[in-house]
Amino acid sequence: MPYNKNMHTTGYYKEPGPKLDEESPFKSMMERFRFAAEILELDEGMFQYLASPVKQVIVSVPVVMDSGDIQVFEGYRVIHDNVLGPSKGGIRYAPDVNLEEVKALASWMTWKCAIVNVPFGGAKGGVRCDPNQLSRNELERLTRRYTANMLEVFGPDRDIPAPDMNTDEQIMAWIMDTYSMNAHKTENAVVTGKPIILGGSHGRKEATGRGVVTVTLAALNKAGIAPNKCTTVVQGFGNVGSVSAKLMYEQGSKVIAISDITGGYYNENGIDIPEAMEYAKKNDNSLEGYSEADKITNDELLQLECDVLIPAAKEDQISPRNADKINARIIAEGANGPITANADSILEDKGIMVVPDILANAGGVTVSYFEWVQDRQGYFWTEERVNRRLNRMMRAAFDNLFNVREEHDITLRQAAYVFGINKVATTLRMRGIYA
Numbered sequence: 001m002p003y004n005k006n007m008h009t010t011g012y013y014k015e016p017g018p019k020l021d022e023e024s025p026f027k028s029m030m031e032r033f034r035f036a037a038e039i040l041e042l043d044e045g046m047f048q049y050l051a052s053p054v055k056q057v058i059v060s061v062p063v064v065m066d067s068g069d070i071q072v073f074e075g076y077r078v079i080h081d082n083v084l085g086p087s088k089g090g091i092r093y094a095p096d097v098n099l100e101e102v103k104a105l106a107s108w109m110t111w112k113c114a115i116v117n118v119p120f121g122g123a124k125g126g127v128r129c130d131p132n133q134l135s136r137n138e139l140e141r142l143t144r145r146y147t148a149n150m151l152e153v154f155g156p157d158r159d160i161p162a163p164d165m166n167t168d169e170q171i172m173a174w175i176m177d178t179y180s181m182n183a184h185k186t187e188n189a190v191v192t193g194k195p196i197i198l199g200g201s202h203g204r205k206e207a208t209g210r211g212v213v214t215v216t217l218a219a220l221n222k223a224g225i226a227p228n229k230c231t232t233v234v235q236g237f238g239n240v241g242s243v244s245a246k247l248m249y250e251q252g253s254k255v256i257a258i259s260d261i262t263g264g265y266y267n268e269n270g271i272d273i274p275e276a277m278e279y280a281k282k283n284d285n286s287l288e289g290y291s292e293a294d295k296i297t298n299d300e301l302l303q304l305e306c307d308v309l310i311p312a313a314k315e316d317q318i319s320p321r322n323a324d325k326i327n328a329r330i331i332a333e334g335a336n337g338p339i340t341a342n343a344d345s346i347l348e349d350k351g352i353m354v355v356p357d358i359l360a361n362a363g364g365v366t367v368s369y370f371e372w373v374q375d376r377q378g379y380f381w382t383e384e385r386v387n388r389r390l391n392r393m394m395r396a397a398f399d400n401l402f403n404v405r406e407e408h409d410i411t412l413r414q415a416a417y418v419f420g421i422n423k424v425a426t427t428l429r430m431r432g433i434y435a
């Protein structure tokens with residue numbers, strides 16, 4: 001029987017879902033999933049299968065702090081699906097990480113990998129901690145203990161972590177080393193986003209922002225706007241936000257505002273992004289005190305009039321609370337889940353083209369795939385080759401979803417869910433796991 005949202009579901013996933021807040025990434029993911037399930041006429045069993053993660057692991061992570069005291073953190077890894085291949089997805093360190101959030105992020109990875117056509121399933125992990133309060137040694141002990149507790153989950157053919165919020169190349173290096181020590185051999189393909197000297201790929205660090213800009217240029221082209229005539233606003237100035245801002249700046253776009261956790265920085269004449277990056281680098285990765293622009297709030301930044309808005313910080317930034325005040329023509333979601341599902345129709349009514357996260361930020365996992373391939377072959381590519389292939393795959397994914405959008409007369413986000421879910425469901429039926 002085809003899935004229908006009024007149907008009583010009897011399996012693991014029950015409407016309206018376990019203890020969800022009014023707005024939560026998991027709720028947003030499920031609302032969009034349901035829409036696609038109806039278009040695809042997924043039957044109840046398939047709906048249940050794809051709505052339920054394959055594995056959810058919670059570990060306690062005891063760490064001896066520099067003071068000698070023991071502090072216990074909670075760590076998560078959710079494998080949403082592994083039907084297309086080993087599961088893949090980042091690990092984030094943040095004080096508010098929780099299982100529901102990681103479940104949403106893991107499912108997004110499944111659809112994202114399907115959309116860019118990389119042979120991976122979806123996963124995500126996190127440790128509930130405030131990395132700003134930890135010394136480097138504490139961070140290393142936390143990372144190694146989390147990895148030790150996940151030895152049976154991770155593996156180059158099983159589940160392959162990568163960086164996400166507040167995790168970087170150094171943390172990936174500690175994960176690789178801990179896993180390798182226990183495997184009694186060097187296993188560099190167990191993690192991606194590593195330092196190049198340890199088997200990392202050229203271009204991985206910039207890949208997510210590069211992919212965001214590739215699809216933004218494609219969207220600008222559809223809207224008939226020249227990149228060197230457009231204005232851009234970027235929320236978040238970490239890995240994804242700063243690279244997106246820099247590459248839009250290099251395209252000749254006037255980047256009129258940037259932001260981080262300390263607030264927004266606005267200059268109507270445009271911000272010199274390489275200079276702002278230099279400032280942040282010297283200032284502990286913070287824009288605090290940046291004086292070449294006026295200080296505004298992150299809320300004000302999101303409402304600025306611009307051609308391109310790139311939310312590249314965190315989830316739930318645009319919701320019914322502020323969606324009708326958004327003044328952008330195109331939104332390219334650098335972050336995962338920056339727009340809540342109940343804001344989608346408000347933005348659609350305003351005629352804003354949204355390039356959804358599971359397409360827009362898929363450049364990271366695409367180059368992670370290249371890194372995994374290089375590690376397994378022991379043969380490493382030039383940066384030029386990585387970037388060329390990345391641009392080609394992102395552009396192909398954009399064009400494909402644009403066609404799906406036109407075929408069904410739906411939004412680009414809905415097209416992304418329809419395509420991603422259909423691909424996983426079709427693979428599942430062929431494998432015969434689902435009978």
Ligand SMILES: NC(=O)C1=CN([C@@H]2O[C@H](COP(=O)(O)OP(=O)(O)OC[C@H]3O[C@@H](n4cnc5c(N)ncnc54)[C@H](O)[C@@H]3O)[C@@H](O)[C@H]2O)C=CC1
Nearest residue numbers: 164165166208236237238239240260261313335336361364
């Ligand atoms: N790093 C990667 O390769 C990928 C990251 N993403 C997503 O992109 C987003 C950002 O990730 P990264 O750049 O890696 O993280 P990051 O930790 O390098 O940077 C996060 C940035 O957001 C800022 N920020 C945090 N809270 C904020 C708030 N409330 N308001 C404004 N700014 C805030 C931080 O100050 C920092 O500038 C996340 O949603 C992540 O899941 C998605 C795909 C891949």
Ligand SMILES: O=C(O)CCC(=O)C(=O)O
Nearest residue numbers: 088089090162364365368
């Ligand atoms: O590079 C990867 O494997 C995953 C990146 C990630 O976590 C994401 O796309 O959200």
